[in-house]
Amino acid sequence: MESKRQILLVINPISGIGSKESFEPLVRKYLEPLNFEITTSYTCARGDATRLARLAVDRGYYGVIAAGGDGTVNETARALCDTDVVLGIIPCGSGNGLARHLGIPIDPVAAVKIIAENHIVDSDYGSVNGHPFFCTFGVGFDAAVSGNFARQHRRGKLMYLKSAISEYVKYHPQVYTVSANGQVLTEKAFLIACCNASQYGNNAYIAPTASITDGLLDITIIHAGNPLNTAKVGVDLFTGYINSNTLIHSFRAPSAVIYRQQEGPAHLDGEPMNIPETMDIKCHANSLRIFTPTKEVKFRPIITPVENAVRDMACSITRFFGRKS
Numbered sequence: 225m226e227s228k229r230q231i232l233l234v235i236n237p238i239s240g241i242g243s244k245e246s247f248e249p250l251v252r253k254y255l256e257p258l259n260f261e262i263t264t265s266y267t268c269a270r271g272d273a274t275r276l277a278r279l280a281v282d283r284g285y286y287g288v289i290a291a292g293g294d295g296t297v298n299e300t301a302r303a304l305c306d307t308d309v310v311l312g313i314i315p316c317g318s319g320n321g322l323a324r325h326l327g328i329p330i331d332p333v334a335a336v337k338i339i340a341e342n343h344i345v346d347s348d349y350g351s352v353n354g355h356p357f358f359c360t361f362g363v364g365f366d367a368a369v370s371g372n373f374a375r376q377h378r379r380g381k382l383m384y385l386k387s388a389i390s391e392y393v394k395y396h397p398q399v400y401t402v403s404a405n406g407q408v409l410t411e412k413a414f415l416i417a418c419c420n421a422s423q424y425g426n427n428a429y430i431a432p433t434a435s436i437t438d439g440l441l442d443i444t445i446i447h448a449g450n451p452l453n454t455a456k457v458g459v460d461l462f463t464g465y466i467n468s469n470t471l472i473h474s475f476r477a478p479s480a481v482i483y484r485q486q487e488g489p490a491h492l493d494g495e496p497m498n499i500p501e502t503m504d505i506k507c508h509a510n511s512l513r514i515f516t517p518t519k520e521v522k523f524r525p526i527i528t529p530v531e532n533a534v535r536d537m538a539c540s541i542t543r544f545f546g547r548k549s
Contacts, residue, residue: 228261229286231312234276234300236267236292240317247291247314250332254340260286267296277303285309287515289339291332293317294359294425298493301512302356305349310513312339318373319425319494321359324532325436326421327517331539339515346510347436350420352503355492358512360424360431361505363482363490364415364446365395370491397448398488404443404480414446414454414471416482418505422523425494427532428461431474432523439509440476447471464525480505 233251235244248264255262265276277288277300289312290300301311314335315323328335350357360366372387401410417424419431419442431442446457449471460466467474482503490499521528 228259230280230283231255231260231262232276232280232285232288233262233264234267234273234288234290234292234296235264236273236290236296236316239292239296242316244291244316247332250336251289251314251339254336258340258342267292267299271299273299274303276300277309281307281309287312287339289314291316294319294321294493295495297322298356298358298495301349301358304512305356305508306511308513310344310515312515317425321423321425321494322421324425324427325359325423325434326514327519327521329539330536338517341515341518343516343518344513345437345516347512347514348420348439348507348509349436349512350418350441350505350507352418352490352492352505353499355497356508357418357420357492359421359493360417360419361490361492362415362417363400363484363488363499363503364398364413365391366415366417366424366430367489367491367496368395370494371489371496373494374496398484400445401483402443402445402480403483404477405475409445409473411445411473412448414448414457416446417444418442418480418482419444420507427529427536429464429466429523429529430461432464432467432525437510438476439507440478441480441505441507442474442476443480445473447473462529464523464529478507478509 235247237244252262267273273296280288287310290297291314304311313323313328314332315330352361368391369388372391397412397414399412417430419434422431422434423429430444434442457469460469484501487500490497
């Protein structure tokens with residue numbers, strides 16, 4: 225008789241909004257008939273997901289499912305890098321950037337069905353000064369927004385929008401020097417984003433054509449502009465046309481170094497952090513195994529964002545009426 229494949233389900237009970245009580249029975253319903261054995265653990269503090277995932281690696285588990293937002297995914301995935309243990313994602317955070325890039329729906333049933341298909345891709349991840357990221361690393365305005373959002377007592381898209389507006393009215397661009405591909409650029413920038421995946425989350429496409437399997441990071445520099453054309457960048461984030469904006473300078477590189485005058489705020493997959501003035505950034509190719517949809521969806525400006533927004537709305541309506549019934 226074939227031995228069971230062990231899966232650890234790591235649930236962050238406070239990620240995003242809504243109850244996570246249905247996740248364990250849902251995972252058991254779809255995976256146990258496929259010869260998976262499920263163990264469930266809940267996080268209680270920062271770093272728990274990493275600790276739990278490392279135990280799964282040490283015990284020879286087949287996979288670890290992260291049920292949470294991008295922070296939970298980051299904590300879980302960092303323990304699985306350069307191992308044979310596969311990462312699964314049930315996205316239930318505020319942004320869900322990596323899941324959205326991969327085409328994993330925010331509907332938990334659909335997300336679990338993707339894991340059940342057992343389609344695995346060897347993906348890249350990035351690191352800055354040795355800290356891994358799987359979606360985006362950034363300095364500048366996006367880091368300021370992440371810091372503001374982390375201080376809020378409530379989560380969700382509206383609170384993130386409130387944080388973005390609050391920071392926008394007072395933010396001042398900084399001077400950065402970027403060294404990559406044998407070239408050096410010094411520029412006053414609104415933000416610099418180093419992207420393994422295509423978006424921050426919430427269908428905000430900072431690097432629409434990014435790939436997690438090309439061995440390269442997409443680096444997006446938004447130059448300082450006036451309030452009007454900087455606001456236009458915000459619109460282009462959600463249509464997928466950001467690379468056509470005149471304030472944008474984007475390129476791909478396997479590594480880069482970013483300098484600024486002093487230590488300051490940054491974000492790692494949306495989680496705020498302080499980082500030294502020198503940031504050593506690298507892409508680690510084919511170093512993380514992930515359960516992904518069998519069909520890869522090609523990004524199309526406007527069309528892809530609209531399709532995803534419609535799916536999000538349909539999922540929200542289903543959840544609302546499910547709670548009411």
